[in-house]
Amino acid sequence: MVLTLYKLDASPPVRAVYMTLDVLGITDVEMVDVNLFTKDHLKDDYLQMNPQHTIPTLKDDDFVIWDSHAICTYLVNKYADSDALYPKDLKQRAIVDQRLHFDSGILFPALRGNVEPVAFRGAKSYTPENLEKVRSAYNFSEKFLTSEWLAGNEFTLADICCLSSISTLNIILPIDEEVYPNLSAWLKRCEAKDFYKKWNQPGLEQLTQLIKTKCE
Ligand SMILES: N[C@@H](CCC(=O)N[C@@H](CS)C(=O)NCC(=O)O)C(=O)O
Structure with missing residues (x-):
């Protein structure tokens, strides 16, 4: 296997792929930095590989796939010993897919609607309209969390992929545990995991610092 x-690190969808690789125990991956600030993603080589110019992009030998969700499901389908993270049962899988x-x-x-204007377009704060979208996203997430994990009683890719986004939304609009008790308890459960500390926390801290500097 030759994975690239x-x-x-600061990118939330990239962090979802990091966490998936870690949970799957895949360590043999060549990591290539794509600096969005110096527009590496708009250079010819990168556009030839991924015309949508997004990160993350995964190369597995000569196969190329982008979008973190497509990457994570591909990794589980191809490399996992069990289907726990992405169940084969049709209905369980449909819930994870949802x-x-x-x-x-x-x-x-x-997330992107709030972060991009600050990170790339000189905005110094978030707009009320964009913050309302975060509240709405929290409201839905709170309602989905009727069990321990986002797609039921088992930890799945649903948790990993939503975690990278929700942990980042949490720096934009801190999750109030009185308003969102299920969501806040779920986030704490995730934050206690080793894969979170190793693969989500560092990039999240980098992004937090970047946003803080840009908002000064
Ligand atoms: N749905 C995509 C989103 C990917 C995405 O938009 N990534 C951002 C960085 S966090 C990016 O590549 N931005 C550069 C661009 O879109 O040109 C995924 O899950 O991978």
Whole structure:
């Protein structure tokens, strides 16, 4: 196996792939930094590989795939010893898929809508409209969490992919445990995991610092 991951530690979807690799016990990965600030992702070589110019992008020998959700499900389908993270049972998988699409369609856009103006376009604060999208995303997440984990009683890719976004939204709008008790307890459960400390925390801290500097 020759895996190459095009990445930037601060990127939430990249961190979802890091955590998936760690939970799967895959360590043999060549890591290539793609600096969005110096526009590495818009250079010809990168565009030829991924015309959508996003990170993360994964190369597995000569196969290239991007979008963290597609990457994580591919990794589990190809390399996992069991289907626990991405169950083969149709209905269980459908629930995990729904959460993954929720991340793509609701959580990550809420995040990007707040972070991008500050990180790349000189904004010094978040707008009330954009913060409202975060509250709405928290409201949905709170309602999904009727069990220990986001897709039921088992820890799955739904938790990993939503975790990278929600832990980052939490620095934009701290999750109030009185308003969102399920969400706040879930986040604490995730934060206690080794894979979180090793693979989500450092990039999250980098992004927190970047946002703090940009907002000064
Ligand atoms: N849905 C995608 C989102 C990827 C994404 O938008 N990544 C950002 C960095 S966090 C990026 O590559 N931005 C540069 C660009 O879109 O040109 C995923 O889950 O991988």
